[in-house]
Amino acid sequence: MTSPLLCVRDLKVVIGGRHILHGVDLDVAAGGVTALLGRNGAGKTTTVRGVLGLVPRTGSVRYGGDETVGMTTHQIVRRGIGYVPEDRGVFVALTVAENLRLAERDPDPAYDLVHELFPELKQRARQQAGTLSGGQQQMVAIGRTLLNRGNRLVIADEPTKGLAPRVVTEVAVALERAAQAVPVLLVEQNLALVRRLAAHCVVLADGRTAHAGPAAELLADTEKSKTLLGVGRRADVTARGGDH
Numbered sequence: 001m002t003s004p005l006l007c008v009r010d011l012k013v014v015i016g017g018r019h020i021l022h023g024v025d026l027d028v029a030a031g032g033v034t035a036l037l038g039r040n041g042a043g044k045t046t047t048v049r050g051v052l053g054l055v056p057r058t059g060s061v062r063y064g065g066d067e068t069v070g071m072t073t074h075q076i077v078r079r080g081i082g083y084v085p086e087d088r089g090v091f092v093a094l095t096v097a098e099n100l101r102l103a104e105r106d107p108d109p110a111y112d113l114v115h116e117l118f119p120e121l122k123q124r125a126r127q128q129a130g131t132l133s134g135g136q137q138q139m140v141a142i143g144r145t146l147l148n149r150g151n152r153l154v155i156a157d158e159p160t161k162g163l164a165p166r167v168v169t170e171v172a173v174a175l176e177r178a179a180q181a182v183p184v185l186l187v188e189q190n191l192a193l194v195r196r197l198a199a200h201c202v203v204l205a206d207g208r209t210a211h212a213g214p215a216a217e218l219l220a221d222t223e224k225s226k227t228l229l230g231v232g233r234r235a236d237v238t239a240r241g242g243d244h
């Protein structure tokens, strides 16, 4: 990977006396999609929250060359990170246009880019977000992060979780388009999606980095991906069925 945009080293997080991350290393490429993988409870969401300063953390998180451990969340996101949280955070009672308007931070929000990438959001501007499909809601969530022209990284936490296969394809297209405009860190359990989108991947296990390298290489290695991710179809289905 040529010089990464985000560079996480030895990230540790302790919450309520419980050690959750024991040392996560993670590089996010300056272009395209980098995938963050790992079984349920491996520490993916906590890693993202640590990067954003939403939980107390130690170690090093360099973004665009600056150390951000020690900065507040406000200071970090102002440096240009867009976040699509696990639950999407879309306001279902508001229209598409209102959801986007709430995300405006620039004097000149990038509606040109958002509408070019997601023409549906323009067509459905006056539709209530709660009546959109899961995939369209994800477009709203991703579109919001792209409105701010200053954003140079988008982090999406399991954007396809719980979605029907057809909708997963919609989200894949949305992420593919977004990644043409801005680098994406994608937390994902759907390996078909990772195969389609990601050049690089990092795998967490028990709060640590267990593997990092080209995504295609890991996914081609059945033994290794089984060990690291517990795949093999049945295990994958069980993990997504919410055994936690």
Ligand SMILES: Nc1ncnc2c1ncn2[C@@H]1O[C@H](COP(=O)(O)OP(=O)(O)O)[C@@H](O)[C@H]1O
Pocket (backbone or CB within 6 Å): 015, 016, 018, 020, 038, 039, 040, 041, 042, 043, 044, 045, 046, 047
């Ligand atoms: N606020 C918290 N307080 C206590 N334990 C937490 C908290 N957040 C996460 N955990 C625990 O930390 C582990 C990692 O969680 P998480 O980062 O959400 O994993 P993932 O996103 O990979 O499924 C899990 O065992 C989870 O129960």
Ligand SMILES: [Mg+2]
Pocket (backbone or CB within 6 Å): 044, 045, 046, 086, 158
């Ligand atoms: Mg998670």
